[in-house]
Amino acid sequence: MTRDEVVVPALPRSAAALDACARADVAANGLAESAPTLSAKRVTSRGQRIILVAALGVVLAVAVIAPLGTITALIGLVTFIYLAALIYRGLLFYQGMRGGRVIRVSDEQAHSLSDEELPVYTVLIPVLHEPLIETLVGNLQRLDYPVDKLDIRLLIEADDEVTWSALEKLDLDACFTVVAIAPRQPRTKPKACNVGLLDSRGDLVTIYDAEDRPEPLQLRRAAYALLHADPQVACIQAQLSFYNSRQNLLTRWFALDYGAWFHYLLPGLEALKSPIPLGGTSNHFRAEVLYRIGAWDPWNVTEDADLGLRLHRLGYQVEVLESVTLEEANSDGINWIRQRSRWYKGYLQTLLVHLRRGGPVAQRGDLATWAGLLLFVGGTPLLAALNGFQWCLTLAWALTRSDLIAGWFPPGVYYVAMISAVLGNGLVIYFNVLTARAMGRPDLVWAAVLSPGYWFLMWLAALKAAAQLVFNPSYWEKTTHGLDEGGQHE
Secondary structure: OOHHHOOOOOOOHHHHHOOHHHHHHHHHHHHHHHOHHHOOOOOOOHHHHHHHHHHHHHHHHHHHHOHHHHHHHHHHHHHHHHHHHHHHHHHHHHHHHOOOOOEOOOHHHHOOOOOOOOOOEEEEEEEOOOOOHHHHHHHHHOOOOOHHHEEEEEEEEOOOHHHHHHHOOOOOOOOEEEEEEOOOOOOOHHHHHHHHHHOOOOOEEEEOOOOOEEOOOHHHHHHHHHHHOOOOEEEEEEEEEEOOOOOOHHHHHHHHHHHHHHHHHHHHHHHOOOOOOOOOOOEEEEHHHHHHOOOOOOOOOOHHHHHHHHHHHOOOEEEEEEEEEEEOOOOOHHHHHHHHHHHHHHHHHHHHHHOOOOOHHHHOOOHHHHHHHHHHHHHHHHHHHHHHHHHHHHHHHHHHOOHHHHHOOOHHHHHHHHHHHHHHHHHHHHHHHHHHHHOOOHHHHHHHHOHHHHHHHHHHHHHHHHHHHHHOOOOOOOOOOOOOOOOOOO
């Protein structure tokens, strides 16, 4: 597939000349108005609603005629999806363990480019209700990059009194630009990033979150990598880790989660040529590509994952850079569920968007794309939501030995379910142990063994995501920062 086979409206650079309110309107609705099939502003398309209603009608009609057979068929379908997702994730780990492609730029290479050769770098910092913005600015000032080549843009909602008050106390360097975001719906991070991009001056663009502590050489490494990469490499994703992973059990689980993602899953996705759902921070883009593909979808609450899928559909490549940005791991269970439910909701939005007319089946119907979209992007939240049902079903049978429940599992379904439950759960725990080893963190092994507790939290987050997808799809639940007990370091 060539890029020209998919028509995507570019983000208009001319919008930079508009007033703040007009820029916010373009940033919020440009993609939705120009290419509605690519935007999550509508949760489902008309065709998807017809298919969903028709499928539900067929299932209900068959259930009235043959209730036992319908339940057995649905359980069998879910069981085989579990098995397919397990095989796919195992394949990703295998490819990652084989040393999937990760770009490594040495310190010498990073410094080999003179200040004149380095491109102008735009750094987008969307912040909301951040009283600790002084710490953020300090972290950015540690970046090893020529100040005259930096275009750091603090993106602040115009009515965000908390952040504006904290900002008044700071003396910012000349490379900082403060951008006031006009209050327009949706009030999301991707909308702010679109506004910040409109009149930016960088050839390369990255995003950092408020609590991020990027490695000082990261911009130089990314610039070197992109300058020497194939032009089709549109984005390089740096690795993320946590500075407070030892705070409690939840932060240890979160560290294993990210460790598996960046050590195995992302390199595995790249090795299989599957679409890569980007992380929300430390993505390094070619600015011209961002403009060309319409930048971020403000209505998708996991805009980074959607952008990774869109880049893949348009024939661009994403690679992983060996450079670490430290973040704050969520140490509070409620706060973690709020954050993870937003991620899951965004994955479901992304699944629905890329299954619409003009999606992978029409544009890029290869097996790698379908597997990545269905088993990874869609399968992650959907199977997490179904886990609780499977646990309850297993517990009910163990306590009652009910013939009714046993009848729902004919031999073929029963043995596949047993493989998925016993082998699958065991493999996931084993993968977490491998991750602890790859991270050089033997202290995380006991957290890996206790992983089922983390799966329970994932189930709660997935249920919340499904409910919000129906009743409040574009609502952005902000993650609370500053819960790290003084910023403990690794």
